[in-house]
Amino acid sequence: MVKFCSLAEALAENLVDGDTVAFEGFTHLIPHAAAHEAIRQGRQELTLIRMTPDLVYDQMVGMGMAKKLIFSYLGNPGVGLLRRCRDALENCYPRVVEIEEHSHAGMANAYEAGAAGLPFAVFRGYRGAGLTEVNPNIRSVTCPFTGEPLAAVPALRPDVTFIHAQKANRKGDVLVEGIVGIQKEAVLAAKRAVVTVEEVVEDFAGVHPNCCVLPHWTIRAIAVVPGGAHPSYAHGYYARDNATYLEWDHVAADRESFRAWMKKHVLDAKPEVFASRVGHLRRAA
Amino acid sequence: MSGPGFTPEEMMTIAAARALSSHDVCLVGIGAPSAACNIARLTHAPGITLIYESGTIGTAPEVPLSIGDGELCETAVTTVSVPEMFRYWLQEGRITVGFLSAAQLDRHGNINTTVIGDYHHPKTRLPGGGGAPEIATSCGEVFITMKQSLRGMVEKIDFFTSFGHGDGGDARAKLGITTKGPTLLVTDLVTKAFTVASLHPGVTRDAVQATCGWKVVFADPLEETPPPTVRELTTLRDLKARTEAAHRGEKVAAGTGGA
Numbered sequence: 001m002v003k004f005c006s007l008a009e010a011l012a013e014n015l016v017d018g019d020t021v022a023f024e025g026f027t028h029l030i031p032h033a034a035a036h037e038a039i040r041q042g043r044q045e046l047t048l049i050r051m052t053p054d055l056v057y058d059q060m061v062g063m064g065m066a067k068k069l070i071f072s073y074l075g076n077p078g079v080g081l082l083r084r085c086r087d088a089l090e091n092c093y094p095r096v097v098e099i100e101e102h103s104h105a106g107m108a109n110a111y112e113a114g115a116a117g118l119p120f121a122v123f124r125g126y127r128g129a130g131l132t133e134v135n136p137n138i139r140s141v142t143c144p145f146t147g148e149p150l151a152a153v154p155a156l157r158p159d160v161t162f163i164h165a166q167k168a169n170r171k172g173d174v175l176v177e178g179i180v181g182i183q184k185e186a187v188l189a190a191k192r193a194v195v196t197v198e199e200v201v202e203d204f205a206g207v208h209p210n211c212c213v214l215p216h217w218t219i220r221a222i223a224v225v226p227g228g229a230h231p232s233y234a235h236g237y238y239a240r241d242n243a244t245y246l247e248w249d250h251v252a253a254d255r256e257s258f259r260a261w262m263k264k265h266v267l268d269a270k271p272e273v274f275a276s277r278v279g280h281l282r283r284a285a
Numbered sequence: 286m287s288g289p290g291f292t293p294e295e296m297m298t299i300a301a302a303r304a305l306s307s308h309d310v311c312l313v314g315i316g317a318p319s320a321a322c323n324i325a326r327l328t329h330a331p332g333i334t335l336i337y338e339s340g341t342i343g344t345a346p347e348v349p350l351s352i353g354d355g356e357l358c359e360t361a362v363t364t365v366s367v368p369e370m371f372r373y374w375l376q377e378g379r380i381t382v383g384f385l386s387a388a389q390l391d392r393h394g395n396i397n398t399t400v401i402g403d404y405h406h407p408k409t410r411l412p413g414g415g416g417a418p419e420i421a422t423s424c425g426e427v428f429i430t431m432k433q434s435l436r437g438m439v440e441k442i443d444f445f446t447s448f449g450h451g452d453g454g455d456a457r458a459k460l461g462i463t464t465k466g467p468t469l470l471v472t473d474l475v476t477k478a479f480t481v482a483s484l485h486p487g488v489t490r491d492a493v494q495a496t497c498g499w500k501v502v503f504a505d506p507l508e509e510t511p512p513p514t515v516r517e518l519t520t521l522r523d524l525k526a527r528t529e530a531a532h533r534g535e536k537v538a539a540g541t542g543g544a
Contacts, residue, residue, distance in 0.1 A: 026339055026367055028355065051367070052415070075412030077315065082412075089410040101399075103418040104338060105371040112368045124376050127460050128448025129418040134404050149461065178358045179339050182367045235355050242532050 002172035002216045007228075007271045010194050010221035011037045019159040022049040022190065023056055026181030027077055028235060031164040032056055033228035033274050034196050036266045039063055049158055051107045051182060055231070055248050058082040059266070061097060062258050068098040070156070072107045079245050083252040093255070101135055106153050111182050113155035114189025125151040161190035164229045165214075166236060168197045169204050172216030178235030180212045187214055196225040198237050227274035230281075238281040289486055291513050293473035294432065296485045298324060298521055299513045301384075301430040301471040307332030311382045312375065312420055317430050318384035320524060321471075327520045336380060338416040340365045347527055371416070375423050378464070383424030385417055387431050389442045392499040393456075394429060394449025394467030394479060396421065397442040404444060414446045421447035422457075426465040433472045433496035440498050476510055483508040 003010075015021060015038055023031045035056045038046075047068040048057055055076065060066055062084030074085055088097045102110070109121035122141055132138045141152045163183045165174045174195050176183055187193040195214075200222075204213065227234075231244035251261045291299075301321035305311060307330045313322045326333050326345065334343050343362030346354065358364045365374070374380060388411050389397035398417065402408030421427055427449070431437060449467045450456055457466050469478055474493050476483040481493060481503045494501050513521075 028339070028358075071413070073412055073415035074410070075315075075415075081410075086410045090407050101413055103414050104367065104416040105376070105419040108368040108371045112372075123372065124423070125419045127422045127462050128445060128451060128457075129414070130399065130404070130445035131414070131418065178355060179341065179364055180366050181340070184366065185368060233355055235358065240354060246532055 002219045003221045004172065004200070005221055005223060007033060007037050007196060007223040007225055008041070010223045011041055014160050014192050014194050014220055015041075015043055017043055018045045019043075020047040020049065020157075022156070022158040022161045022186050024050060024161060024163055024181065024183050024186040025229065025232060026051060026179060027054075028179040028181060028233060029164045029166075029176065029183065029229050030054060030056055030232035031162045031196055031228065032230055032232065033225040033271050034162040034164070034194065034223075035060060036269070037271060039065065039262070039266050049156060051104055052077065053082060053085060055082075055245065058084040058248070058252055059262065061085050061088050062094070062252065063262060064094040066097050067095075068100065070100040070102070070107075072102045072104045076245060076249060078242070079249050083249070084258060087255070100137060101131055102138070102153065103129065103131065106138065106151070107156070108182060108185075110153045110156040111185035111189050114157045115185040118155055120152050120154050122150050122152050124148075127151075156186075156189055158186070158190040160192040160194065161186045162194050162196070163187060164196045164225075164234070166198050166234055168195065168200050168222050170200065170202055172219060172222055173204065174214040174216075174219060174222070175204060175207060176212040176214070184212055184214065187218060192220045193218060194221045194223070195219055196223050196228040198224075198226050198228070198234055200224055223271075225271045225274055227276070227278035228271070230274050230277045233281070238278040239283070241277070241281055289512060291518055293485065293488075295513060295518060295521055296510065297430060297432065297471055297473040299517045300476050300483075300485065300510050301428065302328065302330075302517070304428055304469050304471065304476075305330050305333055305382065309381050310334040310336065310379060311384055312336045312338065312380045312416075312424055314383065314385040314417065314420065315415065316386045318386055318428075320521065321430055322384055323524060324517065324521050327524070328517055334362075336370075336374065338367070338370060338420075340367055340370045342374070347524075371419065375416070375419055378423060378425070380423070381425040383420035383427045385420060385427060385429050385447065387429060388437065390429065390431060390438055390470075391440065391442050391449070392479060393451060393453050394427070394470070395442055395445055395451065396429070396447040396449060397444045399444040399446045401443055417447040421449065421466065422462050422464060424464060426469075427467045428469045428471070429467055430471045433474050433493070435496060435498050438497045438499065477504075480504050481507065483510045485510045486512045
């Protein structure tokens with residue numbers, strides 16, 4: 001049964017220390033507000049899953065919340081490297097973080113297997129790739145029909161998945177539009193799913209029948225957080241804040257400037273601040 | 286600027302763009318390839334299908350800043366989920382060209398974007414492969430574009446992120462890979478199919494060897510790359526100006542991503 005509540009309550013009830021958790025969104029609808037709430041509530045020893053860790057995991061890794069990272073692209077899209085993640089992997093600061101690295105194809109297939117209730121995913125991939133030598137979870141199976149060797153990776157089954165979506169209706173069904181990424185698979189693969197939304201509408205009358213809708217009974221909790229994907233974007237609501245992605249490269253370059261930024265913009269902030277961050281990014285009506 | 290009226294980097298992007306045709310279905314890698322692919326679309330190859338790994342098929346962005354910007358979706362013929370992109374479109378072999386960049390590259394077209402130094406104790410941890418390991422083996426062929434440097438073009442790469450031709454010869458076939466792999470490398474100095482076919486205007490053989498960590502082989506006869514046309518240069522500079530404006534958070538004429 002889906003519950004409409006505050007973000008603080010949704011997070012407190014669904015994420016515990018030691019969980020394996022995915023905050024998904026493929027460059028679009030990245031659930032920043034939910035991740036910031038996890039940082040404020042001080043969750044520890046998390047295994048963080050995300051195809052493109054992006055700023056949101058750079059922040060969580062920099063705050064020392066992650067014991068392990070499962071990922072496929074550790075960059076700041078369009079800008080460069082993730083400097084807090086680099087500090088963790090190169091210098092073990094602020095702590096040692098174990099990594100399990102895949103390709104996008106590997107992660108996408110693994111989420112899909114999780115959503116489908118299969119123990120592993122099979123696909124044509126990783127041929128000649130060095131990752132096969134450093135990640136013991138990348139293995140091989142032989143096709144029983146053709147004899148072709150194929151890659152196999154274990155299904156991803158997060159304890160909890162957080163996503164941000166455009167809207168929910170009163171029943172708690174959730175609509176995702178635009179670049180839909182991996183969110184549907186990440187939600188259905190997880191034991192629990194929490195969604196932040198831009199708004200709640202009465203019903204989905206007029207929505208195209210083929211739109212990506214997650215039925216209310218697949219979701220545990222919904223919190224309304226306008227702007228909750230900032231600095232990524234919400235298709236139809238606000239644009240990507242490219243300047244913030246560039247600025248992050250400087251903020252995260254230094255341990256002290258990172259801590260100061262996190263205190264001001266995350267630890268001492270509330271979810272309501274996200275609405276003000278996207279004001280200048282909303283298209284003039 | 287003095288001299289030829291264009292920079293080596295502009296020449297690189299334009300020479301890379303020229304390798305694409307209207308018949309191509311091209312998976313666009315992050316970074317330098319995006320500019321080249323869009324210059325092709327905006328000049329001599331208007332019929333090209335550009336695909337980004339975020340799931341956008343047949344897209345026509347004004348500002349190709351990242352691989353997931355809203356504008357990619359708004360201008361696309363269709364947008365599919367990430368698993369569908371990698372399973373139905375890339376893995377099945379529907380894509381003719383994969384366009385990649387590299388942090389480190391060897392003479393056989395093997396690419397490293399994962400790590401400098403040891404994987405478990407990295408000197409520099411780079412972003413990693415993303416979609417590239419499968420782009421390199423599932424696309425019909427692979428074009429690579431990168432600026433030349435002794436640090437980037439090396440005898441031996443530190444990590445095999447994306448497989449090219451291994452140690453050379455039939456290394457791909459031995460792994461059961463049926464696609465061509467890297468067939469073209471365009472740098473700021475030359476265009477080559479791993480044997481240098483064409484020097485960009487004003488570039489010497491010595492300059493090419495001085496910035497490449499392996500023994501460079503030149504074709505005979507060796508051609509000179511035609512310089513950028515006015516249309517190519519104008520298109521490229523307009524694209525860069527729009528991208529820089531978007532970086533600063535300014536409104537861009539054709540509409541910013543997302544909203």
